[in-house]
Amino acid sequence: MYSRMEAASLNEIKDRIRVHEGYSLHTYDDHLGFKTGGIGHKMLPGEKVPTTEEGWLKLFNKDFDKALEGAARVCEGMDLPDRKFGVFVEMAYQLGEKGLSKFKNALAAAREKKWELCALEMIQSKWHTQTKARCEALADIIQED
Numbered sequence: 001m002y003s004r005m006e007a008a009s010l011n012e013i014k015d016r017i018r019v020h021e022g023y024s025l026h027t028y029d030d031h032l033g034f035k036t037g038g039i040g041h042k043m044l045p046g047e048k049v050p051t052t053e054e055g056w057l058k059l060f061n062k063d064f065d066k067a068l069e070g071a072a073r074v075c076e077g078m079d080l081p082d083r084k085f086g087v088f089v090e091m092a093y094q095l096g097e098k099g100l101s102k103f104k105n106a107l108a109a110a111r112e113k114k115w116e117l118c119a120l121e122m123i124q125s126k127w128h129t130q131t132k133a134r135c136e137a138l139a140d141i142i143q144e145d
Helices: 007-021 053-074 082-101 104-111 115-123 126-130 132-143
Strands: 024-029 035-038
Touching: 007 053, 007 082, 007 132, 035 053, 053 082, 082 104, 082 132, 104 115, 115 126, 115 132, 126 132
Parallel strands: none
Antiparallel strands: 024 035
């Protein structure tokens, strides 16, 4: 899958996710009412809430790996530049692999390297109305040369 990515590229994606998600040592209800904490970690039923930053970072790394693997499955065969693939990793982090896979038109445009169309499909989504600044920042990356 995307194991060829350099550590610098992976760290760039992680840093951007941290900025977009924010960080909280304590849990809170997200905009959909889910208990969330750390770096955008949705608490699962029965899951123990970490009490330290180290505990939240362990969950973040686990969540990031899951998003990376999910994006790799959704983007299989696309041969995307690292920064553009990173957009799909971040989308998988926020929306899950299933949520990312629903962006059929954006993914089809990416497969054909039609970056402006891909970005437009992202902007015209319900996701854009929910997290406008994040969506626009990621669409900008998709449109980069």
